[in-house]
Amino acid sequence: MAIDSFGKLHVRHGKGSRGSGPRERMVPLISSSGTPQPGPSGYGSSAADVRDWALVLQHGGPRSQPCNINTVRKYVRAAHPMLGEWPTRYDHLRKVTTGDVTAVADGLHGHLRRRTLGALRSLTRLCKRNDIIFADPAARVRIGNRDQPIIIPLRxxxxxxxxxxxxxxxxxxxxxxxxxxxxxxxxxxxxxxxxxxxxxxxxxxxxxxxxxxxxxxxxxxxxxxxxxxxxxxxxxxxxxxxxxxxxxxxxxxxxxxxxxxxxxxxxxxxxxxxxxxxxxxxxxxxxxxxxxxxxxxxxxxxxxxxxxxxxxxxxxxxxxxxxxxxxxxxxxxxxxxxxxxxxxxxxxxxxxxxxxxxxxxxxxxxxxxxxxxxxxxxxxxxxxxxxxxxxx
Structure with missing residues (x-):
């Protein structure tokens, strides 16, 4: 897993890719530069915050354990649509409100809703912990309980x-x-x-x-x-x-x-x-x-x-x-x-x-x-x- 100049979260050189190099389809919002600069979608300084979140998920932090690489990929894929839409309205993550997160949640259902809200909550929690934002906009949005399958006897x-x-x-x-x-x-x-x-x-x-x-x-x-x-x-x-x-x-x-x-x-x-x-x-x-x-x-x-x-x-x-x-x-x-x-x-x-x-x-x-x-x-x-x- 690497974050390169394409703003990509991971580069696969395993089975099926045949060394084709990095692919740009994953996360074009994450900049690999250490200094705040506009990303491909114009996110400005918050691109570094998203990059730090992805690195904390992968490698862990002072108060968190590293996640499985598949979990990191799923979280970034789930948050990617919002991270591409919000920069068109806001120039920083601190301007995102609870209403924005609720609007995203209302348009999703089932497992996709739980995964997306879980990814956004992980991102905003880290930003709040690092004093990047003043309030966590996803903290009070209910993810909902997992629907239990109905147990029916076999015939x-x-x-x-x-x-x-x-x-x-x-x-x-x-x-x-x-x-x-x-x-x-x-x-x-x-x-x-x-x-x-x-x-x-x-x-x-x-x-x-x-x-x-x-x-x-x-x-x-x-x-x-x-x-x-x-x-x-x-x-x-x-x-x-x-x-x-x-x-x-x-x-x-x-x-x-x-x-x-x-x-x-x-x-x-x-x-x-x-x-x-x-x-x-x-x-x-x-x-x-x-x-x-x-x-x-x-x-x-x-x-x-x-x-x-x-x-x-x-x-x-x-x-x-x-x-x-x-x-x-x-x-x-x-x-x-x-x-x-x-x-x-x-x-x-x-x-x-x-x-x-x-x-x-x-x-x-x-x-x-x-x-x-x-x-x-x-x-x-x-x-x-x-x-x-x-x-x-």
Whole structure:
């Protein structure tokens, strides 16, 4: 990153540029001269103030830490339209008023509004700290809260589509960890062999130790047998490996676990979210329960419970146009997908017939166990392993 005679914030000589030199498209307002002089847009002495702001973002200051280079670029890009318009009306930043910042904010929405106001607030805060301006015009302009996405359950056909995509042992493991144990893709990728205790039927994901259900236990045994035959004698400590990482000690990349579910509605992340929402629907909207079972932050647990409460109210009202991932209008599953380690909550609605329940692995046959595993799979009650009965 450099600021040259073009007034450019960064110069890329990496992939794709082929040493084409600096490009003038970024920030033509920032002058590299140490003395105040008119910039390409006639900003006068304030060009040096904007340049100092960009340098403080990049390298840090006495009371601030340096930002990531991508953050610096995003901030300068966001502030660039205003820094090109205001010099046509004012000859210094101190003449910019709160009304000017509010006018900019009123014309923007969503993420662009938050990024632009954040960049302007960063610039004016630094100028106020250095006594360049008398008052901060962006201090009292509300950026607004980030809009939280609506949590909606997956439909049964979406889960069936993801299930049919899991055609390899590694993909089945990733699907079970996300759909049954709510593991993040990053947690699946970095899961280690030491985190699995097949003898005691325990699985540790992050800082949470969970009981293993029948389905995941069988899939883990099948995967370990496949791994032993495919890569014998390899000492990689991670559970899921491939031909690139088998002879090393590093984890696989982000692509192999999520590739089979790409461009589908039920991705690994969507399955994880659906699993946690399913737990809130099953045991009732209890944030403490979700925090204990999945290790969620209290704010996240409250969001899931709020979404589950709205869904339960819609079901109780008999709204037939609302469809969930595995239910029909008017009922909720009678138990958790894996049973969990805590006692089951009260049943609010009756469970459907077995023919209405979508199968989690419709084409996957578990040897020596004639069971059809569905999302109602219960592997544990009160912390002790029990065998799933036929039809569950």
């Amino acid at each position: 049964g056909n979406q889960i069936d589509e993801a299930t049919r995509s899991a055609t390899t042992p590694a993909a089945r493991i990733a699907l079970a960890l996300a759909a049954v144990h709510a593991a993040r893709p990053e947690g699946i990728r970095t899961l280690r062999l030491d985190d699995i205790d097949l003898g005691n039927w325990r699985l540790t994901i992050g800082s949470v130790t969970r009981p293993l259900d029948e389905l995941t236990h069988r899939l883990l045994i099948d995967w370990l047998d496949y791994r032993r035959k495919r890569w014998p004698g390899k000492a990689n400590p991670h559970l899921i490996i491939n031909k690139q990482t088998a002879s090393t000690t590093r984890a696989i990349s982000d692509n192999p676990p999520s590739a089979p579910f790409r461009r589908r509605a039920a991705t690994l992340e969507a399955l994880r979210v659906d699993r946690q929402l399913d737990e809130a629907l099953t045991h009732g909207p209890d944030p403490l329960h979700l925090a204990v079972v999945f290790g969620l932050d209290e704010t996240t647990a409250i969001r899931y419970c709020a979404a589950a409460r709205q869904i339960l109210q819609i079901r109780a009202a008999g709204v037939t146009t609302f469809r969930t991932c595995e239910t029909r209008p008017g009922w909720a599953p009678s138990s958790s997908r894996d049973g969990g380690a805590l006692p089951l909550g009260p049943r609010i609605f009756a469970a459907p017939a077995a023919s209405q329940r979508p199968v989690l692995f419709p084409r996957y046959h578990i040897p020596s166990a004639e069971v059809t595993v569905t999302r109602r799979q219960r592997g544990f009650t009160a912390g002790s392993p029990v065998r799933s009965s036929p039809g569950l």
